[in-house]
Amino acid sequence: MSKVPSISFFLGLMAGILSMVVYINYSLATSVITLILSFLIFELYKRFFAGEPDFVMHFDKDDIQDGDDFSEMITKIFEEAEKREDD
Known part of the structure; x- marks a missing residue:
């Protein structure tokens, strides 16, 4: 960050x-x-x-069924952002 x-x-x-x-x-x-x-x-x-910001998150309400899906999605986003910073 x-x-x-x-x-x-x-x-x-x-x-x-x-x-x-x-x-x-x-x-x-x-x-x-x-x-x-x-x-x-x-x-x-x-x-x-x-x-401009490095990335922008956008998702629909239908994409998230419960809190576990949301936490997995956020974890993936941060992992991708860290990989981009390392490159």
Whole structure:
């Protein structure tokens, strides 16, 4: 797994905290501007560094009969992903 999700989470958390601090110390308008600029920075980071996910899971409800089928399917997906990373 990559560090991109944790960095994205950290950027979002810092943007929210920064916006709250600006709101407490200044005004609502300044806080909204700060939040919009934070979203812009986050979107630029996502576009240039995060990219697309390695794989996307999609399955229908009919494909899964019980929990065992689901756990086997998830295990196979992670095994395939690990094999791709090793190659």
